[in-house]
Amino acid sequence: MPGIPALSAMSKRILIIDDEASIQESLSGILEDEGFEAIAVSSAEKGLEYLEDDGADLVLLDIWLGDNMDGMKALEIIKDKFSLPVIMISGHGNIETAVQATRSGAFDFIEKPLSYDKIILAVSNGLRFSQLERENRLLRQSTVKSTKITGSSPAIQAVMDQIEMVAPTDAWVLIRGDHGTGKELVAQAIHNLSTSKFKPMIEVNCAAIPEELIESELFGHEKGSFTGAHSSKQGKFDQADGGILFLDEIGDMSLKTQAKILRILQEQKFERVGGHKTIQVNVRVLAATNKNLEEEIENGNFRADLFWRLNVVPITVPQLKERLDDIPLLVESIMESMGGKGLKVKDFSQDAFTAMMEHSWPGNVRELRNFIERLAIMCPKQTITGEQVRLFLNQSGGMTNNNGSPLNPMLNVDFKEAKRLFEKEYLQQNLLRNDNNISKTAEQVGLERSHLHKKLKSLNIIQ
Incomplete structure (x- = not known):
């Protein structure tokens, strides 16, 4: 059709909310001729119920409904609850009504009698706008x-x-x-x-x-x-x-x-x-x-x-042990990401990298990430040494006291942080022992599987 932007209508569902049977029939025919799936209901309540149960890609909504709920109230609920493009239709349209509908979140406003071209143009633009919004959300998510x-x-x-x-x-x-x-x-x-x-x-x-x-x-x-x-x-x-x-x-x-x-x-x-x-x-x-x-x-x-x-x-x-040469780059990348978590970015001596490259890393990059986070928290100085790396790798303790004896790094943080670190270390070790099987680990540590899954997410052990 000349002047109408091309749009794939396949599987796109349009909900029509209008109390006039003739308008329902007319809009359904127009939309179905263009390949859309058209669903028509006679009241705002039925429309909201349909959206709750089955969903739609766009809504055509009459402003004046002979019902307990008018179109403007239904528009408010749809925009708040479903985030769908809504095109308002009315036989009593004027500039004030159109402005009010647009300010309330309507994508477009069409007056009766309905024009075939205007309906398809508005629907096509509304669906395209909705698709662009989804793509923008994906882009924002991918940057995070x-x-x-x-x-x-x-x-x-x-x-x-x-x-x-x-x-x-x-x-x-x-x-x-x-x-x-x-x-x-x-x-x-x-x-x-x-x-x-x-x-x-x-x-x-x-x-x-x-x-x-x-x-x-x-x-x-x-x-x-x-x-x-x-x-x-x-x-x-x-x-x-x-x-x-x-x-x-x-x-x-x-x-x-x-x-x-x-x-x-x-x-x-x-x-x-x-x-x-x-x-x-x-x-x-x-x-x-x-x-x-x-x-x-x-x-x-x-x-x-x-x-x-x-x-x-x-x-x-x-496996990480097959690419140990990547450890310096991985550590740099991990430290950059931790800067966004409020952790201080630390430096590593060449001997520290050498010590890490001597380790087999059975937990691979995930184990390395957790280990670097532990070092960043527990080591007070700016530069982390090979001695500290070896000490942390060989035992759960970390730094030493004045006599050179191992000093548990949890003594350097408050109770809340020490509890979090213990939980994280405890669950990581049990996961490794069970080959990362969450169900087996939950049974072993005496937690409900769903509770353990939430705990693992809260501790950033799994995504």
Whole structure:
């Protein structure tokens, strides 16, 4: 249509709230002719209920509704609760009403009788504006969350080369590596260099979601589909439509869920839990695991067909002991990031770097990061020496007293900080002992799994 900006209407849902049946029918016909999904309701209350249960991408809202709630009040609630673009329509429009609606958050204002061209133009612009807002939010989030892969060693340079080659394609990637090597950073780097970098990368930690809830998390659910499902909810596949879905710790997914996800990955369509409507998506999948999936397949814990579907382009992230030459650069990067946490940036002697490069770092970069934070807190002087590094690596104590005997570094901080440091060290050691399995660690330390997960996040042990 001349003069109308091109816009993909696929899967875009427009909610019409108008008490006139003829207007509902007319708007629905116009929108459906352009490929949109149109839903019409006759009152503000029904419209708000629909948004709560099913959601929409844009709302066409009549100002004058023969109901308990008028359009202006409904506009206020929609903008506050759902953050959707709202186009107001009225047969009694004037400049004052239009100004009031715009000041209250309406994206546009259209007068009756309705013009086909004006409706499609307003809807197209509203959806485009909403998309730009989402992209800006993603950009702001990406500037807060570091995605830089640090290092110049041959091992990490090979990973960077692979990322540059695969990122611009639509190929699926299986990222492999031990705990703490930086698999999530690799996924973020692929996303940042991909053609969908302004669209969301939705992350799912398959190990952190209870098995009975993972289907709801991935595929969404309908209202009333199970106890506690008080409203409909979009799943991760829905949210990642047009972008990237990152399945972290895919090796911890149950066989039952593996079977379901395999079919959805192949067909790119699914039904929500408790629903019957088929939802079509276009999702690129990145997956990560610390497990040997070939061994898991032999042991009957992982499906071979899912492995081959995910393993289009494999990228293996090296252990820190395979790239010890990167430690000085990693320490510099870690110290820069800690400056934003209110910690004083420290210097390191050459002997300090040598001492760190003599360590095997079983917890990889994650262990190094925690260790550097500990040094920054516990060592009072500006420059950290090799002697201090070796002392902290060899024992939980740190500095020495006047007689040269080890002095527990917790004696140098107040009770609250000492308690936090003990909790962090205690939980890190138990996680390492259980190969970072949160469920096993929770059972071992006597905490509920959900409580432990929150504690690990609050201590910055996991993201």
